[in-house]
Every structure is written in structure tokens, then in C-alpha cells.
Amino acid sequence: DAKTTQPPSMDCAEGRAANLPCNHSTISGNEYVYWYRQIHSQGPQYIIHGLKNNETNEMASLIITEDRKSSTLILPHATLRDTAVYYCIAIVGAGGGATNKLIFGTGTLLAVQP
Amino acid sequence: NAGVMQNPRHLVRRRGQEARLRCSPMKGHSHVYWYRQLPEEGLKFMVYLQKENIIDESGMPKERFSAEFPKEGPSILRIQQVVRGDSAAYFCASSPLPTSGGFTDTQYFGPGTRLTVL
Numbered sequence: 001d002a003k004t005t006q007p008p009s010m011d012c013a014e015g016r017a018a019n020l021p022c023n024h025s026t027i028s029g030n031e032y033v034y035w036y037r038q039i040h041s042q043g044p045q046y047i048i049h050g051l052k053n054n055e056t057n058e059m060a061s062l063i064i065t066e067d068r069k070s071s072t073l074i075l076p077h078a079t080l081r082d083t084a085v086y087y088c089i090a091i092v093g094a095g096g097g098a099t100n101k102l103i104f105g106t107g108t109l110l111a112v113q114p
Numbered sequence: 115n116a117g118v119m120q121n122p123r124h125l126v127r128r129r130g131q132e133a134r135l136r137c138s139p140m141k142g143h144s145h146v147y148w149y150r151q152l153p154e155e156g157l158k159f160m161v162y163l164q165k166e167n168i169i170d171e172s173g174m175p176k177e178r179f180s181a182e183f184p185k186e187g188p189s190i191l192r193i194q195q196v197v198r199g200d201s202a203a204y205f206c207a208s209s210p211l212p213t214s215g216g217f218t219d220t221q222y223f224g225p226g227t228r229l230t231v232l
Contacts, residue, residue, distance in 0.1 A: 034220075041228075043118075100145075100162070100209070100219045102159065
């Protein structure tokens with residue numbers, strides 16, 4: 001699975017959009033980009049994932065560059081409860097023969113400020 | 115639809131005792147993963163199981179740790195003769211059986227079991 005690189009920390013004002021970047025320059029064609037977050041001491045929470053196209057759900061939007069070497073997670077209106085460590089993970093999709101174990105890096109600590 | 119359930123949420127053991135951690139996957143999920151998070155560290159994969167089979171145990175310590183996912187009942191992570199270094203949060207995740215034509219391996223995590231070894 002491709003290695004991902006994220007900034008260690010970011011701040012965001014409450015009510016503003018939070019844009020969290022992730023670099024995955026060695027990603028292969030069958031690897032998806034997944035985002036999870038971990039709010040202090042809780043279990044990781046799935047946010048969103050994508051392969052090539054941009055994706056949106058009720059929690060966030062995922063923008064993947066055309067060359068797939070980087071992506072951005074967007075929380076459109078950050079709240080204090082969005083303060084968490086956000087993890088970007090590249091993982092082979094189903095049928096790829098891999099065991100789909102998630103390899104967590106150090107992530108980005110997003111601090112939403114009032 | 116209930117999420118992944120883990121129990122106990124907190125477990126205290128003395129050195130040398132056994133710890134048993136339980137994980138009930140989401141309904142319809144037949145894949146279970148265990149991860150460990152040591153204090154102030156990131157999550158590390160331990161083991162991946164399907165019903166009655168261990169698929170990948172590359173992250174399991176070689177001794178004292180074992181895992182099972184029987185045909186009936188929850189998945190169990192068992193730690194024998196616990197030591198202080200086993201103190202950590204243990205998270206279980208589950209995912210559905212992959213379906214053809216789509217990617218359905220999203221893993222959903224439980225709340226974790228916090229093991230403290232005295």
C-alpha cells in the first residue's frame with residue numbers, strides 16, 4: 001500500500017471550511033484513498049473514500065487530483081466536535097488479493113477554534 | 115443497525131493474568147480486524163479473521179496473543195500472562211463480504227477495549 005504524507009497539525013475557525021491535504025505520490029491504480037478520524041480516545045470513524053472521482057457524503061467531500069498523487073478532505077462547516085486526528089490511508093480495493101489491513105500514519109490533528 | 119460492539123470497554127488485569135477481549139461485528143459483516151493503540155502512539159494492525167479462519171496475523175506478537183472468530187459468537191482476542199507493556203486500547207473493526215462489481219471493504223470500528231495491566 002502506498003505511503004501517505006499529511007501535515008501534523010492544522011487549525012480551523014469554527015464555521016469555516018477545513019481543508020486537509022494528503023500526498024500519496026506512489027499510489028497505484030487499484031488503491032483507494034480512505035479517510036478516517038479519531039476523536040480523542042474513541043474508535044476511528046470512517047469518513048469517506050474514493051478512487052478517481054471526487055466524492056461527497058453527509059460528512060465531507062473528497063477531492064482527488066487528476067494524477068491521483070494527492071487529495072484533499074473538505075469539512076464544509078467545521079464545528080468544535082470535528083476536532084480530531086484525521087488519517088488518510090491508501091488501500092487496495094476488494095479482489096486485489098490484499099488483506100485490506102489499514103496502515104495508520106500519524107495523521108493530521110485538526111483543532112477547530114471557537 | 116447496531117454498530118461494532120466491544121466488551122468490556124475497560125479491563126484491568128494484574129501481571130500474569132489472562133485478558134479476553136470480545137468483538138461482535140456489525141450485522142452482515144463476516145470480516146473482523148483487530149488493531150492496537152499503545153499510549154501516545156498510532157493504531158497498529160494485529161490480525162484479520164474471517165469466520166473460523168485467520169487470514170493475516172502478521173501484526174500479532176509471536177507469543178501470548180491469539181485470536182479467533184468462531185462460526186457462532188463474537189471474535190475473541192486473548193492475551194495470556196499479561197505484562198505492563200500490553201496496556202493499550204484494542205480496537206476491533208468489521209467489514210462486509212466483498213461483493214462483485216463493487217468495493218465494499220470499508221472497515222467500521224468499535225469503541226475499543228482499554229486494557230490496563232497493574
